[in-house]
Amino acid sequence: MSPFRQVLDLLLPPRCISCEKIVPDPKTLCLDCWDRAAFITKPFCSCCGLPFEIDVPDGALCLDCARVRPPFKKARSVFPYDDFSKKLILSFKHGDRTDLAPALAGWMVRSGADLIKQCDVITPVPLHWRRLAKRQFNQAGLLAQEVAKLTNLTFDPAILKRIRHTPPQGHLSRMARQKNLKGAFRVTKPVQGHSILLIDDVMTTGATLLNCTNLLLKSGAKDVFIITLARATHA
Secondary structure (H helix, E strand, C coil): CCHHHHHHHHHCCCECCCCCCECCCCCCCCHHHHHHCCCCCCCECCCCCCECCCCCCCCCCCHHHHHCCCCCCEEEEEEECCHHHHHHHHHHHHCCCHHHHHHHHHHHHHHCHHHHCCCCEEEECCCCHHHHHHHCCCHHHHHHHHHHHHHCCEECCCCEEECCCCCCCCCCCHHHHHHHCCCCEEECCCCCCCEEEEEEEEECCCHHHHHHHHHHHHCCCCEEEEEEEEECCCC
16 A cells, blocks of 8 residues: 555545445445345346346246346346445435445446446436436436446447436336336437447336337347346335
């Protein structure tokens, strides 16, 4: 460790990105938070990444994906959307903790390593300009930018544009979300032949990501892969 780093750590010691306890290294969790963090690991659906509660063979599909295969090639998430990941994501989105983006993106790269090597362009799910003006940043855009830095993928934040403001969807059913998102997005750049990595913070019902995926494929994208920070693990 350099003398400068030693002095800096004395003055501003690194802190856990979740609870802010002092930790040995920056951009990490303390031991207590590591114990609370439920990272998604195998076994999970080979398509959408939904974790299974029992051991299943590699390549197994969840019931939803077996019934109707999603338009995206594969999706992966770092965490189930539980109390721990919810607190972390809300701090990032609404608590001005944009400094968390590099650490969160590092976990996304590890969770989606098998997807990333099949992609050549990375883009985020966009915010409508009204919400962007209020929040001052697009959380998915920050994550996508950091993932691009770690992977050397081409980062293009403007492939998709949100052209219609939609009400918050947290309380809506899957069908209501799909209706709410109709006509909300537009592809604004050529995507023919590209394998696109689509980034968002949370996959709940998947309606937003499915809407964006379908638009990209209709515009000529070869494949669409998805990585999110967290995902719902229930219907």
